[in-house]
Amino acid sequence: MAGRLQLRVGVEHGCVRRVRVENGRPLAAHLLNGRRVDEAVTLASNLFSLCGQAQGLAARLAVDAAQGLAPSAPRSRHRATLVELAQEHLWRLMIDWPQRLGMTDRREAFADLHRRLAGAAEAPETAVAGLRALVAESGFAVDAAMDTAALRDACRRGGPLGEVLARLIDAAPVAVECTALLPQVGAGAWSARLTDGMPDAAFCRQPVFDDAPAETGALARQAKVPVVASLLAAGRRCAARVVARVVELARVASVLADPAAGPVADAASASAGVGLACVETARGLLMHGVRVEAGVVTDYRIVAPTEWNFHPAGVFFRETLGLKATGDDAARSQVQCLALALDPCVAWDVADLEGEEAIRA
Amino acid sequence: MCLAIPARIVELTGEDNARVDLGGVRKEISLALVEGAAVGDYVIVHVGYALSLLDAEEAERTLALFAEAGIDVAAAAEEGAAP
Structure with a gap:
């Protein structure tokens, strides 16, 4: 099935000159x-x-x-949706990012926390404790507004998750172009x-908002949280997306701990x-x-x-085009970081443009 | 949205691993994220992990729906792996 998201770039002298996003995802609705x-x-x-x-x-x-009926989904369904969100965040933070950054992934700790979340309906306290322990490894307080250097130091003093975030802050691209964040x-x-x-x-x-593409996801939801806002202010949008996921895990823990959450x-x-x-x-x-x-x-x-x-003129396109790095391979690696931070929900790959398009690049 | 292709466990291969059948294609996967999976159970697989256990009747209904829509389950399963 042609369900793959193909991200194609033309790189020259460490700079991404052309970008093409081909989304072959079938509409299954x-x-x-x-x-x-x-x-x-x-x-x-x-x-x-x-x-x-x-x-x-x-x-x-x-x-x-x-x-014309009142919403009939039980509260348990809303909570299960939140658990699913947290499980996806864990996958990125404990498996995919360590792998991308050349670090050891954390399969056993991930599987343990994933299972605790799966059992959150029966034993929420176990899931909440696990999530809070992971968030503590980030080393930062979400309400702290820190410059990039201070945040990196805080992450390094945290734990295994903090190590990943510190490495990411160094490795991730700094945005030149900004795309609007989708309002809630x-x-x-x-x-x-x-x-x-x-x-x-x-x-x-x-899809567009006010006739323009917009970014959706954890960053759009948590942009005002101080630790995320300080990365945004420094143009570190890619790292901000990942830190926003950690912020959301902390929020999910609070919701799961509150049986009356809406x-x-x-x-x-x-x-x-x-x-x-x-x-x-x-x-x-x-x-x-x-x-x-x-x-x-x-x-x-x-x-x-x-x-x-991954709108053809959306956030991936805009932050990739014009991206500069120390060399062509470094630029390609940063494109991979950006794609992972935006986290497509289908199989994807990054490759060079070929043929005429590559020459024009 | 990644399509959820039900896979049937055909063999437990030890250390939380299993071999599954995905539309005729055999794959080795991890069962670390699900509890109590046994041979004959249906699971949803993503990037080498069984994500959840499925009721057999539901799984067969979903497979029938994919067949009805002309979706090649084996090919869709191959696309399921993100880099």
Whole structure:
């Protein structure tokens, strides 16, 4: 299946001169058309491997809204969606980043914490303790505004996670161009912004906010947290994305420790039979739009975070183009860092442009 | 969104590892993230790890849906590995 995200660059004298993003991810939402609403909700959660909880929650919220029903997803579903977000963050922080930076990954500690989170419904205190211990390894306090050097020192004094972050702060590219961060406006505002309250095919492929691409994900959600804001102010957007994930793990621990914590997603309806749900996932905003007639889905649309961040003129494109490093290989390595920080939800690879495009580069 | 291809465990190979069948393709994976998986169970696999256990009936329904949509499960499973 042509599901791969192909990131192509033209590098010359340590500078990325050309970038092409080819997103061949299939739009699978149409598989839900013609299904009864309950069947569509079950399928939505079974179709996707990394975000099944979020997909199931979005589907339930969207079909409830379309049918004029109060949200029926139980609190446990909202919590499971948050657990899923944390598990994805762990994977990046304990496995993928150490590997990318040439360090030893932490498979056993990762598996242990992943399992604790999977059991968070029965034993939240075990999961919370594990998350808090990991966050403490970062070495920083999220409410501390520090310059880059001070943050790097704090990370080095932390623990294994801090080591990864310190190395990342040194290795990650410094952004030249900035892309707007997607504001957290909620399903009601999205419903009013989209024609007929539903994303259309063009929006599903290349979503925009105020007619421009925007970045979604942990950075967009946590940009105002002092430790993240100080990295942003220094142009260290790539490192800020990873630190924002650590901040979110701390927040997830607090929510899991609080049995009365509220929902993590919402939905709205522009008109009878139309529902729109917004759920925040590890990679960013997941949007489901649905039209329902007589209990049957007639049109289903999904907008995934990867379409925002890997929009052909989006944040990956803009931060890669013009990226400068000490040599061509160093530049390619920084492009890999950037892609991992933005974390596509499908298989991806970075390679050089070939043929005529490479010559023009 | 990575499609979730159900894989059936065909053999436990020791040390939390197992061999699974993904649409006819055999792969060695880790069971470190799931508890109590046995031969015959369906799991969702991502980058060499079983992420979750699936109810057999649900797994077969999902596989039938992929078949109905013309999705080549074995090829989709090959694409499932991120670098």
